[in-house]
Amino acid sequence: MQWMLTEVGVLTQRPSKPGPKQLADGWVRLKVHYCGICRTDAKMWHQGHRDLMLPRVPGHEIVAVDAADRPVVLWPGTACGTCRYCRAERENLCDHMQIMGFHFDGGFSHDLIAPAASLIPIPAAMPPHLACLAEPVGCVLNALEQIRLRPTERLLIVGGGTLGLIAALAAQDLKAKPIVIERRPEKIHKASPFLKCAQLTCLPAPPREPFDAAINACPDPAALQQAITLLVRGGRCAFFSGLAPTPPLGNSEINLLHYKELTVIGAYGLTRRHMAAALALIGRYPAELNLLVESILPPETLPELLPQVLAGGAFKYILDYTGRHGC
Amino acid sequence: MQWMLTEVGVLTQRPSKPGPKQLADGWVRLKVHYCGICRTDAKMWHQGHRDLMLPRVPGHEIVAVDAADRPVVLWPGTACGTCRYCRAERENLCDHMQIMGFHFDGGFSHDLIAPAASLIPIPAAMPPHLACLAEPVGCVLNALEQIRLRPTERLLIVGGGTLGLIAALAAQDLKAKPIVIERRPEKIHKASPFLKCAQLTCLPAPPREPFDAAINACPDPAALQQAITLLVRGGRCAFFSGLAPTPPLGNSEINLLHYKELTVIGAYGLTRRHMAAALALIGRYPAELNLLVESILPPETLPELLPQVLAGGAFKYILDYTGRHGC
Numbered sequence: 001m002q003w004m005l006t007e008v009g010v011l012t013q014r015p016s017k018p019g020p021k022q023l024a025d026g027w028v029r030l031k032v033h034y035c036g037i038c039r040t041d042a043k044m045w046h047q048g049h050r051d052l053m054l055p056r057v058p059g060h061e062i063v064a065v066d067a068a069d070r071p072v073v074l075w076p077g078t079a080c081g082t083c084r085y086c087r088a089e090r091e092n093l094c095d096h097m098q099i100m101g102f103h104f105d106g107g108f109s110h111d112l113i114a115p116a117a118s119l120i121p122i123p124a125a126m127p128p129h130l131a132c133l134a135e136p137v138g139c140v141l142n143a144l145e146q147i148r149l150r151p152t153e154r155l156l157i158v159g160g161g162t163l164g165l166i167a168a169l170a171a172q173d174l175k176a177k178p179i180v181i182e183r184r185p186e187k188i189h190k191a192s193p194f195l196k197c198a199q200l201t202c203l204p205a206p207p208r209e210p211f212d213a214a215i216n217a218c219p220d221p222a223a224l225q226q227a228i229t230l231l232v233r234g235g236r237c238a239f240f241s242g243l244a245p246t247p248p249l250g251n252s253e254i255n256l257l258h259y260k261e262l263t264v265i266g267a268y269g270l271t272r273r274h275m276a277a278a279l280a281l282i283g284r285y286p287a288e289l290n291l292l293v294e295s296i297l298p299p300e301t302l303p304e305l306l307p308q309v310l311a312g313g314a315f316k317y318i319l320d321y322t323g324r325h326g327c
Numbered sequence: 328m329q330w331m332l333t334e335v336g337v338l339t340q341r342p343s344k345p346g347p348k349q350l351a352d353g354w355v356r357l358k359v360h361y362c363g364i365c366r367t368d369a370k371m372w373h374q375g376h377r378d379l380m381l382p383r384v385p386g387h388e389i390v391a392v393d394a395a396d397r398p399v400v401l402w403p404g405t406a407c408g409t410c411r412y413c414r415a416e417r418e419n420l421c422d423h424m425q426i427m428g429f430h431f432d433g434g435f436s437h438d439l440i441a442p443a444a445s446l447i448p449i450p451a452a453m454p455p456h457l458a459c460l461a462e463p464v465g466c467v468l469n470a471l472e473q474i475r476l477r478p479t480e481r482l483l484i485v486g487g488g489t490l491g492l493i494a495a496l497a498a499q500d501l502k503a504k505p506i507v508i509e510r511r512p513e514k515i516h517k518a519s520p521f522l523k524c525a526q527l528t529c530l531p532a533p534p535r536e537p538f539d540a541a542i543n544a545c546p547d548p549a550a551l552q553q554a555i556t557l558l559v560r561g562g563r564c565a566f567f568s569g570l571a572p573t574p575p576l577g578n579s580e581i582n583l584l585h586y587k588e589l590t591v592i593g594a595y596g597l598t599r600r601h602m603a604a605a606l607a608l609i610g611r612y613p614a615e616l617n618l619l620v621e622s623i624l625p626p627e628t629l630p631e632l633l634p635q636v637l638a639g640g641a642f643k644y645i646l647d648y649t650g651r652h653g654c
Contacts, residue, residue: 050586090561093561093588233420234420239584242582242585242586243578243581243585244578245579246578248577248578249575249578250575251570251573251575254581257566257592258566258567258568258593258594259377259593259595260593260595261417261419261593261595262592262593263590263592263593264584264591264592265590265591266583266586266587266588267585267588268585268586268587268588
């Protein structure tokens, strides 16, 4: 079975159609084992997305097995391999980029076809469901690379959801000094087992001392504004989460970029290299990251999970296509 | 005589007071020969400025002579020399930065005191009034350095005023391919002698092909928005001109930074190194840059010039303290 988004707001369950009998060159057939639910999946269900082409099977945080039963994660794209971006190892910006779950069908399905070039093997020792985090972790690694985060630097992370907490773990792994800011006490409370296990700090309001670098890890425009305001002169901010339409950033806040010679760098998606690095990071912190798995549930539960994911209070929901995990 | 801004909107002429008889260590007395009028001078007169401390003698585009009658330009600041920014040769961001004409008295005056460390000698062959352009040219060089402009890259410059045209000349000198966009036909017309002399292009609307890099050279928020919109994925934008308070940039335009992995880098002021490089650039293009001098006028004319500078239709006005140039 698979979930098809036929129009914004309308998910339909139907039999899986894993592509034509004869696949195009370089494409392979896979069995999905797990697929994480991203907030972007919930957003495209709720309001659409600039890169979404309907009808579409969403899902891009996929753990699957190939014909030889080898577990893999999927870099969620196809790239031409020859454009200026591909040649510069920035294939997430490829001139002909097609995103899995956006432009072609993704992982909310028992079966799947995908470019063989997108398969990245999962280390044998890793609990396979955890590998669903390779995509979000890789997106975070892209953002930290864009701002060239260095050891000992103070990193401000605005937003204490799954992505903000992953960013803190990844920054600490780089020997930087991350601090997560989360204004909702219930989210700090929810994060506390992870924070304790990873020895990380999440505060309801930022300390006074400014930060060398920052990342906005929630769509509230106030998060980006706070990041800009709290940076040292010459500081760098990863623009990681797209902004909600309102409220608009004020021009006087934007002018701080000018006056403080700040650098704001967009980070959108990830490359294969980031995804492989993400698997390595997950391998170093399986216990910590497992605390960011909200629940592993049967595929049928997707429609009831999407509103929760959209509301933002939960960690990572993972759909189980193996039948191993009950409701 | 000197012009003192006693409060926003109030300029008063009074006898020059070139500081105390006994100067602080490292400060020297100078005679002003020329001082350019910057749009920021007009803005601080009209509406104040975040870095302005009143009362103040404005003016920071200064050509002066020292006690031995050697012509110099002045890097318009004082920097501590020891903070993280000074050690990194980013003294424009110094922890203890004081800007000439903002925090301490500037060049709209016959006499001046300034830190000896700020003096940069003018090459003998250069017409001295042209050296007033060293400060704005150096600010442009800072911006082009921030975005790491490389040969053959297409640079979009939004705004065809003095600064935008200087940016085009400097970019061409770096062997990049600049195109200036200016929507007001009268400004393109006014720029045409310069454009012809420098073999540069200024268009009323941008061509379709996107740009590798961009710079906003006017305070209209639409200029920054246009720069962001017309950049290639992974492109870089120098945030050179602070934005007017309205209209606000829309969040959907700001989100392009995220989706296209753009880099926006603030550029504010310049370092001594940029100013020395600016003098070298002026030395290579004296005829071209002389076409950006609107007029050289006696100091008494300042009050009538400020509204024109604020309105933005003129090139560079230069006040003459030598008595050589008539009205």
